[in-house]
């Protein structure tokens with residue numbers, strides 16, 4: 001990721017504003033289920049997502065209560081379950097890790113707002129400056145639960161035992177916008193209210209719809225503010241054809257990819273070995289895929305070689321895992337993918353360095369699907 005602009009923060013964050021991604025678009029219809037296309041509705045059951053957007057982007061203060069009754073305090077603040085290549089045990093959290101884990105923790109918990117639901121690419125409002133991270137995975141793998149855990153809450157995204165619950169792309173704004181380069185805002189544009197956007201998506205596979213997949217594939221290829229994808233695998237890490245198709249789509253779109261194994265708590269006392277086996281089985285697939293790409297989607301640059309694990313949806317976990325285990329490490333990895341530099345020393349005042357990269361175009365809203 002080439003950085004042209006750098007801000008320094010007051011509490012240990014800085015953001016690298018990157019040049020826009022350029023990627024080809026080839027429509028595919030192989031992902032997101034085999035069910036017959038249904039007429040798409042947004043999460044409130046309305047057929048006009050734009051109206052929903054207007055209704056739900058009410059002033060920020062009404063979206064985030066001052067008291068946080070549902071704040072989930074079960075996640076240990078600085079835990080991380082990260083399997084580095086060749087290692088059979090998770091990398092220990094060291095003293096040096098703590099400031100960056102802490103900074104990511106603050107950023108994610110600081111503020112959030114539900115912004116809008118979109119069932120088609122053209123329903124996504126223009127966003128030229130706030131980095132976006134999309135969460136992908138099979139139906140029921142735990143995407144919505146994962147978003148709640150990242151935010152340190154239990155009620156932001158709707159969770160269900162029933163597969164296929166999330167049926168639109170639901171977008172959350174999080175963190176402070178203080179490191180975003182506001183120079184890129186055109187006259188009349190609203191200043192950013194968040195530092196990052198997270199997108200919950202409908203799952204693929206069981207009870208999914210082809211239309212959902214088409215929309216997401218278009219989003220991966222066209223959205224210039226997209227900085228990366230978190231691909232959730234179930235705990236066994238067993239890749240289905242649907243997972244492979246999505247990985248291929250990410251590779252072809254040259255979208256930076258972070259793999260996270262979910263539901264680690266269900267693995268029992270030998271979770272360390274089982275997760276290690278999963279990580280070791282996923283990496284060769286990623287390597288095989290990146291060998292076929294000529295667009296730069298390689299280990300390290302195209303996909304993150306560290307594989308993370310989490311147990312997001314439960315308070316009781318096997319020994320050593322901890323309730324909500326691993327979430328803080330993933331928060332930091334997401335911020336890294338989004339272009340934030342968490343290694344900066346704290347207490348440094350913001351500093352502007354002129355942007356010399358491409359100006360991100362304004363065209364998101366004009367695309368027709």
Ligand SMILES: Nc1nc2c(ncn2[C@@H]2O[C@H](COP(=O)(O)OP(=O)(O)OP(=O)(O)O)[C@@H](O)[C@H]2O)c(=O)[nH]1
Nearest residue numbers: 139140141142143144145160164165166203312313
């Ligand atoms: N034990 C355990 N259960 C989890 C975990 N994460 C999610 N779940 C459960 O898995 C089920 C599905 O979770 P969701 O977050 O709704 O899954 P999803 O991927 O958003 O599902 P769709 O929106 O249908 O694609 C729910 O019953 C969650 O409580 C986890 O880490 N551990």
Ligand SMILES: [Mg+2]
Nearest residue numbers: 143144165166
């Ligand atoms: Mg969901």
